[in-house]
Amino acid sequence: MSEIRAEWPLYEVFVRGKRGLNHVHVGSLHAPDDAMALRHARDVYTRRNEGVSLWVVRSDAITASSPDEKDPLFAPSGDKVYRHPTFYEIPENVPHM
C-alpha cells in the first residue's frame, strides 16, 4: 500500500458576506484537496447564511510576518501622525468622507 499521510493539509478560509465588499478571513480547516476544501468551507463556515463567495488557500502557501519582527515592521508607523489625512478642512457639501 502506498504511504498515507496521517493528516489532511490545513487550509485558510475567506468569506465574502452579502454586504461586505472584500473577503474576510474566518478560520481554517483540513481537507484532502482544494476542491474538497471549498466544500468543507461551505459546510463549516457558511451554514448560517454568512456568505456569497468563498476563497480557500493552503495555509503553507501563506507567508506571514513573524512576531519577532513586530517592532521593526510596525512600531515606526505608530507616531507618524502626518501620514493620516486629518489636516484638511472638509467642505460640508462633500459626501462620503
Added chain:
Amino acid sequence: MASTGTTDANDNPYEGLYGGDATHWAFGTAFADPLAGVVGPTGREVAVPDGVDARDLATYAVMLADDALVMSQRIAEWCSNAPDLEEDVALSNVALDLLGQARLLYTRAAAVDPDGVPPLPEGSPAPPEDAFAFFRDAAGFRNVHLAEVENGDFADAVVRILVFATWRLALTERLSESTDPILAAVAAKAVKELTYHRDYAGRWVVTLAGGTEESRRRVLAAWDRLWPLWPELGASHPVEERLARAGAGVDPAVVVASVDDVLRQVRDAAGMEEPEHRPAARPQGRDGRHTDALVPLLADMQSVARAHPTGRW
C-alpha cells in the same frame, strides 16, 4: 470598520462580514422562506388542485417526507462519528436539509387530509409534523429501504447519499412543476440542496475510488452492498402513478434512465465496473414493508417524544 476600545476586529472573525451587525446570527435576517408567496401560516390556505384526490396527495407527500426523515435520521447518526470534524459538519448539514424537507411535506399532508394525521397522546401540544414523525410505528412509514438500512462505514455513507440524492434530485426537478403549488415550492427548494448533496457524495466516491487500495476496496464493497436497494427506488406505487397522471406528482419510473446515467458517469470517473443488471422491482417501503433496521431506528428517534408526550420543545 475601525476598532475602538474593547471591540477588536480580531476577536470576531465575522465582524468584518457584517460590519458588527450581529442580527444575522439566530434567525435574524435574509433567510428565505421556501413557501413565501405561496402559502399562509398554516398551509391550509392552498386548495388541493383540480383532479387530485386529497388523500392521495397527502399519502404522496408522506412518502417523500418519510424518505427524507428516515434518511436524515440515519445520516444524523454520523454526527460525532465521521472520520473528520469537517465531514461531521458536512453530513449533519445534509441530514438537516432533509429534515427540513420532511417537515414541509408533513405539514402539507396534514393540511390537505387532516384525518390522515396520526393521533397524538392526550394533552400533547405537538404539531402534525411531529405526529407523523414520532407517533407512527414502522408499518405506517412509507420510505424506501435505501433510507433505512444501517450505516456501515464512510464509503457506505457517501455511496448511499450519492444514489439517494441523485434519485431525489431527479424527482424534485420534475416535482417543481407540480400542479400543487406547495409541493412545487418545496421541490424547488430541495433541488438546490440535493444538487449539493449529490456533488459532495459524488466527489467522495471518486476520491475514495482513486485513493488507496483500502479506500478503493471499501467504496467498491459499499457499492456492492447498496446497489441491490436501487431498483426499489424506480418502482412505481399506485399512488405515485395516480398523482403523476393528475400532474401533481412524479412517477419514479420516469427518472430511472436519467439517474442511471448520472450514476454511470460517476462510476466512469471512479474507474468502477458496471454493476450487474438488476431485476425489475415492485414497491416495498412505499407499502409499509420494511427491513429489520427500521424498528430500532424509529425507537431511537421517537424515544424522547414518546417518553414525554406532553412535552414542549
